Structure formats: C-alpha cells, structure tokens
Amino acid sequence: MLEQQLINALSLGSVYALFALGFTLVFGVLGVINLSHGAIFMLGSYAALLLVEKMALPLWLAMLAAMVATGLIGLIVDVLVLKPLRKRNAPHLIPMIATIGVAIMLTNLAQGLFGAENKRFPVGTIPEDSVTIGNLHVTAVQVGIVVIAFVLMIVLLAVMRRTQLGRALRAIAESPKAAYLLGINVEGLFYLTSFAAAALGGAAGVLVGLSFNAISPFMGQPMLHKGIAVIILGGMGDIRGAMIGGLFLGFAEVLTVAYISSDFRDAVAFGLLFLILLVKPSGMFGKVLERKA
Template identity: 40%
Template structure:
C-alpha cells in the first residue's frame, strides 16, 4: 500500500508541478502572482475534452492542441489584463486584475459548458503492470512520462536557448535587461505562453486521470499549485518541480493514512508551515535589499 500510494502521490504531484511552473516563472520575472493561472488549466482540460469528444482526435494531438490554445490565451491575458498596468500602478492593482480574470474565465466557462461534471471518453487503454509489490497503470506511466518530458524540455530551454537566457536576465533585473536591448514585453509574453501551455497539459492529464472536468476545477488546483510553488521556492523552476511532487505525495499519504477530509487542509497547512519556518521555500534564496 505504501509504494502504491507513493506512486499515486508522485503522479498527482507531477500535475501540480506543471501548474506551479507557470506561477513561478511569471513571479520570477515580474513579481506577479497570476491567480488566473488555475482557470487556464481548467480551459486546457475543456479544450482537450472537446478535441477528443467532438473532433475525435488522438489524445496526444488533443494535448498539443490544448497547449497551443492556452498559449494564445495566456498571451492574450497578459496583453489585456496585465501589460497596461505594468509600471503605471501598484502590484495590488495587477493582483486585483488577476482575480477578476480568474472569475471571468470560470464564469464564462460555466455559461458555455454549464456546471455539470463532464468525463473524458476511454482514450487510453488501461493496463496494469506489476513491479514487485507495486502496481502501476499505463495511464500513470503516460502522465509521468509526459510530465518528465515537459519539465526536462523547459529546463533545457531556460538554460540553453537564447530566449531562455533572456528570461533569466529579465528575472535578475528587468530594467537592466531592457537597457541591454532585450525585448522585455516579448519575454514576458513568451513566459505567459509557456506557463499556460504547461498548465493546459496538466489539465488534460488530470481530466483523463480522474475522469472529471468542470468549470470550477481550476480554483482549488491553482491554489494548491501556488502552495507547491511557495513550498519549492517561488521563482525557482527546480523548486516548483520539487514542491509540486512533494505536495502531491504528502496529500495522497494524508488521505491514505488519515482521512480524505484532510485532503485540502494538508496543502494549505504545509503552506503555512513553510511560511513560518522557511519563507523562501526549499530551493529559494533569501533576498537582501541595500538601503
């Protein structure tokens, strides 16, 4: 039971990590908590469901389609809701704008798709493989594999590509990056696009794994992913990965050995504990300001 629950926790945590990456990348560059990110995850799940059910596409093509749609959505949100406020108002204004976008997207989807829970069709043949005392399903293998590929690809892009170097420079000093000739607006827009694509991938995989998609699924998942980003160290990409997996494992273990009633409380209990003991998170660094 322990090893199976551990595997379930890692599977769930890998989806939290994909969502948390969007939070941590945006915060690392413009110090904004994008609270509309959970709704992008939700829309990604619905787009994947539409492509599989209505268009009859293969699940992997639907996954790519959902990621592309949410990339466009993420850039649109940044351009309309955040860019006009950047440098012209306080961070509180941007935060309120993010909450407004979150409510708008969830309400819009509730009007379009109603509030009923919808299910993915049988898109992946489910087989169970026995590894010693542990059973692993083909669906878990696919989710873990896709998550690993996306995380490794993101890390490669950040470290080895030109746009990745621009993102790292912008996260260090946005104004200095602008003065050095980096198109800061393009970097920020690209960051929103990549974060939204990862959230969409997480939404599709969660929709398949739990066989349930509904318009308000993004709120709690977004808050838990934010807790995972804080746990790992907000602004740290490896930290978001570690925080998401850690949170998923602890949540599943709490449900298995305590009670399912504590499922949501565990995530926010961990968040409070981390803020009290190590506010910078597992891989975060203390920032000192010279006066």
Template identity: 45%
Template sequence: MLSQQLVNGLVLGSTYALFALGFTLIFGVLRVINLTYGFYFSIGAFVALTAARSFGANIWVALPLGAIAAGLVAVVADWILLTRLRRAKAGELSSLMVTLGAVLALYSLMAVFIGTDIQRFPFGFVDNSAIEFSGIRISLVQMLIIGTTLVLVALLFVLLQRTKLGLMIRALAENEDAARLMGINVGLTVAAVSFLSGMLGGAAGVLIGLNFNAIQPFMGEHMMLRGFAVIIIGGLGDIRGALIAGVLLGVLEVLTAGYISSNAKEAVAFTILVLTLWFRPVGLFGRAQAKRA
C-alpha cells in the first residue's frame, strides 16, 4: 500500500517538477515571474490533442509537437510583452502584471473558440496496460511520464552546463549588462530561454493531460498553484530546488490523500508554500539571502 502510493506520488511529483522547471528557469535567467507560463501548459496539451484527433498522431509525435508549439508561443509572448519592459529596466511587478493580464486574455480567447468543456484523448492513444511486480502496479503511461521527465531534465542539464548556449544563458542569468559587454547576443539568448521553458511547460501539459485525461483551456491556471508552491519551496530561480520540491510535493499530496483525506490534499501545496515563506523564504537549498525589500 505505502510503496504503491510512493510510486503514484513519484509520478505526480515528476509532472510537477517538469512543470515548475520551465517556470523557475524563466525567473532564474530573465528575472520575471511570467504568468503566461500556465498558458504554454494548456496550449501544449491542446496541440497534442488536435494532432492525435486530426491525423491520428501517436504520443511520440504528439508530445514533441505540443512542446515545440508551446515553445514558439512562449518566444512570441515574451517578445511582445516583455521586450519593452526589459529595455526600460522596469521592476518585477510591472512584468508580473503584464503577463497576468495577457494570460487572462489568452485563456479567455481559447475558451471562446474551443469552449470550456473537458476534452479527452482518443481511445487507444496510449497503451493503457500496466505491469506489476511485488504488488506494485505501474501503468505504461506512468512509466512514460517518469521516463520523459528524466530525459528532459538530463537534456536541460547537459544544455546548460556543457554547451555554448548554456554558457550564454548562465552568463545572462548572472548579469545582463556584463553578458552584453562580453559580446553575448542577449536578444537571442532571451528567445532561447523562452523557447526552452515554453517547451518544458508544453511537454508537462501533454503528460498531465495524459495522466488525468482531462484537457480544457484553464487547466494551466489550475496547475499554477502547484507551480507557485514548487518554485517558492525550491527557491526562486533554483532549478535543482524546483526538481526536488516538485517530487516532494507530489509524494506529500498522494500520501495526504491516502492517509488523511482527499480534500486535505488540495491544501497541501498552499500550506507548505506559506510555511516556507514564514520559516525559510530562501527555499530548500537557498544559501544567499532572499532579496529583502
């Protein structure tokens, strides 16, 4: 019983981690709480759904399609909304407000055209079978979710630590002006970061859409509660922290649902968020002082 729940928690947690990864990447590099991020999640799921319906794409085609579409949306959204503010060196709150307004407009547009009914992947889109060993049941979908998360996280780490683009991104995260003086093309790097985080959000959207098989425009908004909790618990901008906090949150939620009540599960994310703010605002692994006002 406990080991089964740990497995379920791990699956849920890895989707949270994947979702929060892109969110925290944007903050870590671009210093923006970009609330349009939830929309990338929704659009990723919808593109995959449309691909599956219209030309019968399987998951190996639909997943990258959804991710790339979300990445492109992210680049355009960032360019339209944030270029001007970045140039003016406006504060964090201005960019937060712009993306907040934009994301409501985007969700609502999507709802006007697609409707808010819950939609599902076609029957047989993925293999629903499960394997069992020593009493633990793992479905193929769950294995797919964990596997994809691991691969994407590994790729992200290689990209950030071992490539030239990664070096540019890390330089930008350190100091924009210094990066520009070193000859780094800041505009291009910003677009790359947006694309990467959009892809992560979109991929998370497809996988969670698959896990619960329920897709609708505002799903990204409902997911944001977990996103906020994870990036604050992990420490704003801390990629490793977000990964661990995401998995931790997933496991805690499943255990709460199993041993206390399924209603209490919904309050877990928020409770830990507030506790973190009271007792450890720098996040799990933060060493630096949280930025004091």
C-alpha cells in the first residue's frame, strides 16, 4: 500500500535528515567533515538505553540526557582533536583522518563495554500504541520520530536564520578571521557548534534505536555513509539541503524495498543520488560557498 510506505519513508527520512543536520552544521561553521559523527550517533543510542535500564528514567528524559551526553562528547572531540589542528592551520584532510581515528576508538570502546551483539530497550519502554485507518497503520514511535525530528530541524533553522547567534555562526562560516575582527567569540562558537551537532547526532541515534529496537557498536558506520550522501546531495553546509536530502534518501530506500527488492535498496538510492549530482554537481541548493581567510 503506497500510503503505508510513504509513512514509513517519512519516518526513516526524518532520522536521516536529523543526522545530516549535525554533520552539515559542523562542516558549515568549522569547515570540517567530522567522520566521528557516526560513532557519536551510536553512543547516543547506548546512553539512552543505559539511562532507561540502569536509572529507570522515562524515555523522553533519557533522550534529553543522551543528547547532552553526546553533545559533551562532541565538545571533547573538538577540544582535544579539532582545536589543536585549527591552531596549526592543518589542511582539511588532516581533521578528516583524525576523526576517523576517533570513530574507530569510540566504536571499539563501545564494543568492549557492551559487546558486539544487538541490544534492545526493555519491554514496555517503547510505546506500542498505534492508529489504524483502513489499511494504513501508524505507530506512536513513527509519529514521535517525525515530530521530534521536525521540531529539532525547525528550531535549528530558525536559530540560524532569525537570531543574533545564527548571524554570528553564518559570519564565521563565511570568514572566521573577519568574524573575529568584528568581535565575535569565534572559538566559543566553534565549541557550541560541536556540542549542538553532536547532540543532534545523539538524538538521531536514539530515534533509530527506538525505530528498529536494535542497538550495536557498528550502527554508526552505515549512517555515516548516508549522512555524507545527504549533505552532498543537499549542498555542503546547507541546512535546508540536509533536511530535504535526508527525506529524499529515506523515500528512495523505502520505496525501493517495497516495490523492487531490498537487495537493491542502496543501489537505487545512491544511483538516483549520482544522477542528480550529474545534473547539479553542487547539490540541490546552489553552489558550495568557499570559506574566505
């Protein structure tokens, strides 16, 4: 049934978009592709799981705490890894390689602490309520995923477009040196960006964990590939592009599984991505802006 597949696609695409938002935020402001974002996404799922299991926190509070925890991890990565490289004016490739190392370390740490097998939320944690209209079946989890993802995306977009903080971040994205000369606390906003981006990644991790009720140390790597595809499709550093690109990828995957075969899910989705980039190499939202000195 097409309507059911569209609901499933909207739920999956919302998570992709939310994950990609944190990815594109770091690239837009710091000018870095943070390849540890997938591992931080994975840690968000585990943080929520531990808070629910060990501390019996309600799910909504566990998700907020997981966002704070992953935000702090992102901040630590910035302070210990990205900041020293910024001070040395390292080429763009160096932070990418460094964050690959961070991702491997975090993944191995999670595997050592929690094991390689899938973990699940305790029975009764995930709401089982649903609404059935004819052949259309919508679960409370799907509704929650879409609502939470869109609220976070709209809030971020509003902050970037309509607040003084957003204007300062856009100024840094254009030229960190010029922003510093204008009196903007560039380093402080770098920290804030790293925290916010990692928190969004953590939120996406919790939502994926709830959606599939399966959490593993290796769940971040496939999502990282999807996130890279989404931000390239939408236009590097463009928030609107990350939102629309994530939804596009989610719809492409779900409809491929439903009407072609699950074996061709990634082939069709990334094939469509390839075709779009042939027509518009800079992504859906115009040219990629080059950062000035």
